[in-house]
Amino acid sequence: MKGFIVFAAIILVMATKEVLAEEMMTLPMGLLLETIEPYARECEPKPERVHAEELFLNKEDAHPITKCLRRCLMDQFDLFVEDSTDVKTEKLVSWLVLLYTDKMDELNEISNGCNEKNVEMGITDKCEVAHSYAMCMLKEMQEREYEIPEVEQ
Numbered sequence: 001m002k003g004f005i006v007f008a009a010i011i012l013v014m015a016t017k018e019v020l021a022e023e024m025m026t027l028p029m030g031l032l033l034e035t036i037e038p039y040a041r042e043c044e045p046k047p048e049r050v051h052a053e054e055l056f057l058n059k060e061d062a063h064p065i066t067k068c069l070r071r072c073l074m075d076q077f078d079l080f081v082e083d084s085t086d087v088k089t090e091k092l093v094s095w096l097v098l099l100y101t102d103k104m105d106e107l108n109e110i111s112n113g114c115n116e117k118n119v120e121m122g123i124t125d126k127c128e129v130a131h132s133y134a135m136c137m138l139k140e141m142q143e144r145e146y147e148i149p150e151v152e153q
Contacts (some may be wrong), residue, residue: 028152032056036073047073056151058138062131071130085129093124100146110140 033052040047047069054066074080080089089111096107113127114136141148 025147025149026152027149029053029056032151039073039076040069042076043069047072058134060135064127067131068127070134071127072129075126080126085109085118085124085126087129087133089115099149103146107146110137110144113140 033049033056036052036055039051045068046067047065050075051063051066051069054062055069059066074087079092081088089108092111093104093107097104100107114133117136118129118132121132123132138148
């Protein structure tokens with residue numbers, strides 16, 4: 001199953017600085033778990049390995065702790081607009097263009113649309129917002145036939 005791990009790939013690129021974006025389309029679960037482990041330690045509620053695995057596999061029906069893990073990571077990378085549940089499109093897209101170099105305008109459109117959908121649905125809990133936003137991004141990118149990174153288990 002293809003997992004939407006673009007966010008994780010970006011974290012990995014930022015953390016290692018040595019990994020080329022082109023090499024990020026297939027990533028081993030173990031490496032992904034190692035990469036976010038220091039960040040996950042800061043999260044409340046405390047996630048377990050199963051929650052991080054769900055995050056990388058983008059389980060639609062994710063456990064609430066998985067959703068909060070995603071929110072926690074997004075908080076740590078300052079991806080939410082201050083005093084809002086909107087994701088900072090400009091910041092996120094600046095990372096995504098490392099993998100999708102010629103898609104900046106389209107990625108801006110997708111991100112803004114996912115922010116709007118969360119507002120329209122009335123989602124205010126940041127854990128739910130983070131999960132809903134990620135699922136929206138995945139769906140939109142798949143519909144536009146983006147090459148989505150895969151997780152090797």
